[in-house]
Amino acid sequence: MKFSQFFCPTYKEAPKDAVIASHALMLRAGLIQKSGSGLYNFLPMGIRVIQKVKQIVREELERVGCQEVSMTILTPGELWQETSRWNEMDDLMLKVQDRAGRDLCVSPTNEEVIVDIFRKSVKTYRQLPLTLYQINTKFRDEIRPRFGVMRGREFTMKDAYSFHMDKSSLDTVYGDIKLAYERIFKRIGVKYLIVDADAGVMGDSDSKSNEFQVIASSGEDEIVFSDEDGYASNIEKSKTIRKEGPVGSLSDHSTLEKIDTPNLTSIQQISDFFKVDNSCCLKSLLYGVEINNETTYVLAIILGDDELNDVKFNNVIDCDRFWPALDSEFEKLNLFAGYLGPLSLSENIRVVIDEAVDLDRSYIIGANEEGVHYQGFVPKNNLNNFVQRDIRKTQLGDTTPLGNSVNIERGIEVGHIFQLGDKYTKLLGASVLDKQGKHVNPLMGCYGVGIERTVAAVIEQMHDDLGIVWPDSIAPFHICIIVTSLKDLNLVSVADEMYNEIRGLGIDVIYDDRDVSPGVKFKDADLIGHPVRVVIGKTWLNESLLEIKIRKGNKVDKMSKEQFFSMIKEMFT
């Protein structure tokens, strides 16, 4: 491709809302252009990258037996009503009525549709296992679209769905697709972690769920991992071991005793007052909880220096939604923020205590009276109605189950695989005959890769001050040829010849033949991030050598034409 004929507008600056590197660089290097809130058009430079990613994804999925289909983007509302997600997905789903008044939505995901395809076509166990996938457009009406294509509203997803007669078949295919994902991200050339992820409420304890996370400071997820023992989990799900906290003076106080604590409402204030470690206090958090349109309340209790893990908490209470209780709700329940505790509570309020709380130990808690706390609260002695569950958030200082200390880093979720069980096949009445002629709802797995997000994540991980540093596998062009003067016909003829020769090798090459200064060409080459830049200029005139820059590391070398060609053949063919 000759740059003079290539549609690739580049910019020195990115707009102010581009706060992360990938967003800014994709705009500046002419990969994308914004069309509306959370809507990005892809320009030719971006298309080249996207297509390479899609190709890798396709090849690796087909290799493990997945078959490609394509579902419509607009899907009938009736299907979503069968599973109740028409209401549950709520504002995230873009709903529309057609001219005949029929409900449609712009698909945010496709479990319903794939099960509809399945139930219309598959009748017997002999047709299973079956894994279908598509690479297609989705729309989620995010409340705050941001970070460019990282969290856009319209995006391309590879979504695959598998169907099985039994868990062992599901486990096998799940393993195959996990392997395919490993190959995909390895081929793309990005560093990633496979982490345990939350499978949601429907995931029973037996259901696997893994995320493929690209480690990058701009990530929206927190990843807990240990390099020593390979532990890796999304913090939403991580189960790690707290460091042993100081016991303080509390073992002395095993008798429940009310203490006046006027105006002391935070854990820090209370532990200062009692001269104990924060972990000797219990933090009580009151949540409103909606289940089937009824509101109840739950008190979550964790150690004073812990944080609540919302996702774990949500899975424990299994509700439609929950929220920190409002002032008006405190009032209605006659409770006091800052003085909450599990004693003298209305029976309607469920109590969930975190597993890190030692039920035999004595703690300080709020007394549910304004300005009063208890000391000497021993859960086992003083409390009857409660459940103990894992609801705390991993923190630095925790150790893995094998005893190694954890790291916590931010990650970008580029892939997610789930075991879904029979939820959707049941709800949609999809069954097949088993060997005994009995109708069975097959088990399902589902498997997603965000295509644009993968590209953005690669850039987050692989860029420097000058621009993008593409891995070879998905670079839009492998090589950029720059000729320093279009007026020097000798240089131009060398460049022309090399351009044709490289193209002949099937290597993706862009020849910057624009009538602009060499400086502009150098800057654009660095910004766009071609793996290899070859300059035909002064060194050619003086020494008959090419000037080669390897973008990764930005090392510049002089090379003969022969050396150059043997290098690029090694790299790209």
Add this chain to the structure above:
Amino acid sequence: MKFSQFFCPTYKEAPKDAVIASHALMLRAGLIQKSGSGLYNFLPMGIRVIQKVKQIVREELERVGCQEVSMTILTPGELWQETSRWNEMDDLMLKVQDRAGRDLCVSPTNEEVIVDIFRKSVKTYRQLPLTLYQINTKFRDEIRPRFGVMRGREFTMKDAYSFHMDKSSLDTVYGDIKLAYERIFKRIGVKYLIVDADAGVMGDSDSKSNEFQVIASSGEDEIVFSDEDGYASNIEKSKTIRKEGPVGSLSDHSTLEKIDTPNLTSIQQISDFFKVDNSCCLKSLLYGVEINNETTYVLAIILGDDELNDVKFNNVIDCDRFWPALDSEFEKLNLFAGYLGPLSLSENIRVVIDEAVDLDRSYIIGANEEGVHYQGFVPKNNLNNFVQRDIRKTQLGDTTPLGNSVNIERGIEVGHIFQLGDKYTKLLGASVLDKQGKHVNPLMGCYGVGIERTVAAVIEQMHDDLGIVWPDSIAPFHICIIVTSLKDLNLVSVADEMYNEIRGLGIDVIYDDRDVSPGVKFKDADLIGHPVRVVIGKTWLNESLLEIKIRKGNKVDKMSKEQFFSMIKEMFT
């Protein structure tokens, strides 16, 4: 691919609403599955065909310098408001508001968006000409979706848009893309005609527009053509020469005379009564016409045996919409259906006379009185306010401008190329600097291919009673191997070996290893339409020969393995 592992449900019958061959066969051969009204999911067999078509389209467009982009499917309403198409496209456009109350639509076409991309990125004439294309999903909320993917609501279109400083550059690129389209349909292997097409109101006389029409009896368009001189036009636009009609007795009556004609309201009744040819009567048609929300009326006058060409008429009157006048409108205007004519009309009613009407000749017309006609109406003598334009529809018996008689056949529009002029660049304020530093609105061309519709059109043209007859270029598989008995390990081992050998050649092969009767396999192979079917069965056991069926023509032959391989290498590599 082994059929036992391939997701391809086949059916003996198609649903009743599948009235055309391609619709029925695509459902029966497992290419598609209906999801909702005008919504079809593609299954793996269909995907294979679609991807081959897309690949051919891509290669041929890139070959003439088109560059691929991808626009979002949901597009901001504001853009469409800039050109007024937000209102003009009306019910065809699926409009939706997002959670923030912003207008969006599911794009039915993308002129607005491409011009938005252009105006944000292109600043000078040096960047032109520029042609961008995408292969992407569109949605048109057809009032009567029908014929499967032929007129579905969601569909894939290759849409390209070109930008130019002048008409000569537009003509050059238009010609290049026309050539690319010829190559595309030739490579696909379908018989097509390039026809002159209506460019709509905006197309000035200088604007080119061509349709690529696949001739098939189920087509929705009518194509006028001559094999002798190469004339080819959509009937919407065709300008052909009427046969000379009999003059009848009318030359005698050049004096306007009222004749009572009670209850004679049709042309046939009137010409029988006057004993003249139908063409001696003028057919007057009254239309309501809306322009900028104001309603006026137009009387269209054509020869008695001609039909009105709606599209030509629409271009002449240049209105927002028009309709045959309603009974209530006749009443309001004090006019009488069956007795309409151009005389004694209210001045507000415009009169358009077709060019085939001889202004010097005498005709019979309605008198705008109930039960009365005029004879001896000579337009030139008796009428002042009228325009004469080409508004008749070509009919059999007409001749081309070169004097050859025309054929009229039905066609399926699979491609359409237009010269748009500067309509959109003007409306959206897209300008570039010309050599003199002046702002200029570039000219545009736009170029579409319906991807699914092309597949359906191929099937309409290439099928028989047994099923589809794929051309080699887009057949999902080139070869189908059938082994007649899975129990005969000798046959199976020959089949296995051949399967691997054919795959090794890079030829697309499906191996029907299903545990079903040979009859079922034969039927499915014919239905799906693989170009070559090879049966390993009796003839192998008896004579060490393969039984080969070439689907096109359904000829069956015996062949040695060596002959077979040399044939398929010739055909597919």
